[in-house]
Amino acid sequence: MRYLTAGESHGPQLTTIIEGVPAQLELVAEDINVDLARRQGGYGRGRRMQIEKDQVQILSGVRHGKTTGAPIALVVENKDWTHWTKVMGAEPIGEGEEKEVKRKLTRPRPGHADLNGAIKYGHRDMRNVLERSSARETTVRVAAGGVAKKILSQFGIKVGGHVLEIGGVKAENVSYDSVEELQRRSEASQVRCLDEEASVKMIEAIDTAKQDGDSIGGVVEVVIENVPIGLGSHVHYDRKLDAKLAAAVMSINAFKGVEIGIGFEAARLPGSQVHDEILWDEEKGYTRKTNRLGGFEGGMTTGMPIVVRGVMKPIPTLYKPLQSVDIDTKEPFEASIERSDSCAVPAAAVVAEAVVAWEVANALLETFGHDQMKTIQANVKRHQDEARSF
Numbered sequence: 001m002r003y004l005t006a007g008e009s010h011g012p013q014l015t016t017i018i019e020g021v022p023a024q025l026e027l028v029a030e031d032i033n034v035d036l037a038r039r040q041g042g043y044g045r046g047r048r049m050q051i052e053k054d055q056v057q058i059l060s061g062v063r064h065g066k067t068t069g070a071p072i073a074l075v076v077e078n079k080d081w082t083h084w085t086k087v088m089g090a091e092p093i094g095e096g097e098e099k100e101v102k103r104k105l106t107r108p109r110p111g112h113a114d115l116n117g118a119i120k121y122g123h124r125d126m127r128n129v130l131e132r133s134s135a136r137e138t139t140v141r142v143a144a145g146g147v148a149k150k151i152l153s154q155f156g157i158k159v160g161g162h163v164l165e166i167g168g169v170k171a172e173n174v175s176y177d178s179v180e181e182l183q184r185r186s187e188a189s190q191v192r193c194l195d196e197e198a199s200v201k202m203i204e205a206i207d208t209a210k211q212d213g214d215s216i217g218g219v220v221e222v223v224i225e226n227v228p229i230g231l232g233s234h235v236h237y238d239r240k241l242d243a244k245l246a247a248a249v250m251s252i253n254a255f256k257g258v259e260i261g262i263g264f265e266a267a268r269l270p271g272s273q274v275h276d277e278i279l280w281d282e283e284k285g286y287t288r289k290t291n292r293l294g295g296f297e298g299g300m301t302t303g304m305p306i307v308v309r310g311v312m313k314p315i316p317t318l319y320k321p322l323q324s325v326d327i328d329t330k331e332p333f334e335a336s337i338e339r340s341d342s343c344a345v346p347a348a349a350v351v352a353e354a355v356v357a358w359e360v361a362n363a364l365l366e367t368f369g370h371d372q373m374k375t376i377q378a379n380v381k382r383h384q385d386e387a388r389s390f
């Protein structure tokens with residue numbers, strides 16, 4: 001499968017076209033809307049999220065609730081658009097209105113894409129960069145991820161995301177028995193954290209950052225269970241699924257690092273405390289005593305849950321802005337202040353689920369076929385049976 005996204009933060013809509021989705025998959029808007037609503041939530045979001053009510057329209061590739069195998073076009077409206085038609089150039093600007101209406105951006109925000117994008121594409125108004133670098137685009141990445149999750153669900157594969165850390169507050173008690181339990185407990189927390197005490201402290205940390213005109217980042221984790229053994233491949237660098245997951249997580253706005261399993265901790269431990277010992281029994285086939293390597297060996301899935309973590313830096317737009325330079329006058333100025341979130345880590349956990357689910361669904365289809373669900377399901381079943389007694 002592949003997908004493209006298009007759309008500006010304050011344009012009329014966000015669009016994605018997904019190609020390669022198998023036929024005969026039951027798919028309705030509600031399958032996707034659940035995650036769109038989750039992405040809008042989470043403590044620390046700004047006023048924009050009160051304006052938007054993200055709902056997907058499925059415009060092609062689905063008839064009578066089932067995919068046809070044709071490209072699927074998904075659209076999510078920007079409700080805020082009606083306030084931005086003049087700024088975005090869709091309505092004429094009256095005489096003398098130009099300066100006020102265009103909301104020209106000439107003071108780049110440190111940490112955002114403004115300055116580099118402006119120099120690269122020759123934009124004296126950095127709004128042209130802001131509009132596309134905004135994480136509003138993650139709306140349709142979550143929509144595409146919703147389709148991927150629906151595919152995975154047909155094989156009993158479950159995806160869950162949660163928050164491990166915000167602004168230096170770490171979750172301690174994060175053990176869970178299943179991804180279903182993880183999902184239920186993380187949804188019950190305003191910061192999508194399994195540790196109730198840490199949730200309270202995280203909310204306090206977000207409030208403090210907001211009061212100080214500052215922002216904070218954190219760490220999210222995605223877990224996927226019931227994955228067949230052998231997705232991805234060791235035979236070529238660009239077929240290693242762990243590498244694809246790392247790239248996918250790093251592609252989320254503001255993400256600065258990725259770990260699989262114990263990740264960086266592996267540097268500090270001996271091999272005997274890192275590698276996962278192999279077990280076999282008739283019912284389950286091959287399993288592991290532990291899952292420190294987060295479900296991967298040799299760029300392939302081991303059948304243990306996939307565990308991927310990502311680090312999100314603090315939001316760059318600050319109400320107490322950092323020093324910048326006005327690109328018109330070259331004078332030092334404070335960076336522009338745009339309406340902004342103070343912490344989007346809980347929302348980003350939902351985006352991380354989507355991008356990871358996408359890569360895993362894609363790897364599954366690469367291994368087991370593309371055309372219709374029934375054939376793919378039969379192929380997966382045959383593989384699972386063979387792997388069990390291998």
Ligand SMILES: Cc1cc2nc3c(=O)[nH]c(=O)nc-3n(C[C@H](O)[C@H](O)[C@H](O)COP(=O)(O)O)c2cc1C
Nearest residue numbers: 112113133135253254315316317340341344347348
């Ligand atoms: C869900 C989400 C919401 C975000 N909200 C904001 C925001 O309100 N203001 C802001 O300046 N950056 C926000 N960001 C981060 C910027 O989009 C990001 O820092 C920017 O695109 C520059 O890219 P980079 O940080 O990956 O280098 C958000 C990111 C995510 C994932």
Ligand SMILES: C=C(O[C@@H]1CC(C(=O)O)=C[C@@H](OP(=O)(O)O)[C@H]1O)C(=O)O
Nearest residue numbers: 046048133134135136139338339340341
């Ligand atoms: C719109 C979303 O996030 C936006 C991401 C974002 C940024 O710079 O990345 C800046 C803000 O945009 P605005 O200035 O319009 O409030 C966020 O609200 C969204 O997540 O749907």
